[in-house]
Amino acid sequence: MGTVTSMDDHRPHLTMHTQRDRVHVIPASVFVGIARGELTVDCLDDRDELMSLIVAEWLDFHGLEGAEELRVIEE
Numbered sequence: 001m002g003t004v005t006s007m008d009d010h011r012p013h014l015t016m017h018t019q020r021d022r023v024h025v026i027p028a029s030v031f032v033g034i035a036r037g038e039l040t041v042d043c044l045d046d047r048d049e050l051m052s053l054i055v056a057e058w059l060d061f062h063g064l065e066g067a068e069e070l071r072v073i074e075e
Helices: 028-036 047-061
Strands: 013-017 023-027
Touching: 013 028, 013 047, 023 028
Parallel strands: none
Antiparallel strands: 013 023
């Protein structure tokens, strides 16, 4: 089981609901740190699942046909 942390000091944040019914509330500062190279995706719990979701959302944002199916994780 993960650690529950008060988000009061970590706003704004992004809430991500994965295909495996896991919910992640991640401070935007984490993504900014990753983009700047100050952090790596290794700091994220369930990083592979989250990265798949993020890339699928990004492709959908850019209008890639079929991006919706990329959000489905096959066991």
